[in-house]
Amino acid sequence: xxxxxxxxxxxxxxxxxxxxxxxxxxxxxxxxxxxxxxxxxxxxxxxxxxxxxxxxxxxxxxxxxxxxxxxxxxxxxxxxxxxxxxxxxxxxxxxxxxxxxxxxxxxxxxxxxxxxxxxxxxxxxxxxxxxxxxxxxxxxxxxxxxxxxxxxxxxxxxx
Numbered sequence: 001x002x003x004x005x006x007x008x009x010x011x012x013x014x015x016x017x018x019x020x021x022x023x024x025x026x027x028x029x030x031x032x033x034x035x036x037x038x039x040x041x042x043x044x045x046x047x048x049x050x051x052x053x054x055x056x057x058x059x060x061x062x063x064x065x066x067x068x069x070x071x072x073x074x075x076x077x078x079x080x081x082x083x084x085x086x087x088x089x090x091x092x093x094x095x096x097x098x099x100x101x102x103x104x105x106x107x108x109x110x111x112x113x114x115x116x117x118x119x120x121x122x123x124x125x126x127x128x129x130x131x132x133x134x135x136x137x138x139x140x141x142x143x144x145x146x147x148x149x150x151x152x153x154x155x156x157x158x159x
Contacts, residue, residue, distance in 0.1 A: 002050065005033060007150035009041055013054070014146045060109050066136075067109040068116055071102035072123070073131040079104060082128050091119055102131065 002010070008031050018026045024042075025035035045051045060067045074082045079097060086106055087095045095106040110116045116134070124132040 002149065004150070005031070005037075006041055006045060006050075009033075009038060010045070010051070011146070011148050011150045013042070017054075061140075065109050065111055066113050066116060067107055068120075069135040069137070070106050070108055070120060070123075071100075071133045071135060072104045072106075072129050073102050074104045074129055076103075078128040082126070085126075086123060089119065091116070102133065 024039040028035035028038045083095050091108045091110050093107045108116045
């Protein structure tokens with residue numbers, strides 16, 4: 001269960017995270033907390049799975065990489081093992097189970113399309129992957145959403 005301080009931290013760190021050697025002190029000052037406490041709370045929230053990741057999101061294309069969504073069909077009994085193996089690849093950023101005949105979806109990001117195809121071919125060759133489809137974006141849509149957990153939504157929080 002998140003207390004008021006946890007909620008304030010989660011609300012604050014979703015956008016405009018301080019780029020500093022010690023980001024915890026300015027965050028703490030802004031939130032009326034000690035910087036060490038902010039760091040400890042964030043570490044706990046990550047450990048508990050409340051927060052999945054604390055890090056930057058780069059623009060793949062501007063970084064010179066390419067990406068694709070991948071849809072696969074995996075037998076139900078093997079989904080967990082296959083998902084874990086796929087998630088171990090550094091090129092995979094998201095991995096989702098879906099209620100669909102293509103039941104395992106993930107993203108691949110790599111420096112070249114050839115790299116993506118090689119990785120996809122490797123995964124497709126696993127006996128437990130019955131089908132695999134690369135679905136590159138034809139048009140990019142990005143939605144930024146801050147999920148407020150500490151109170152009423154702020155105007156303009158979603159854009």
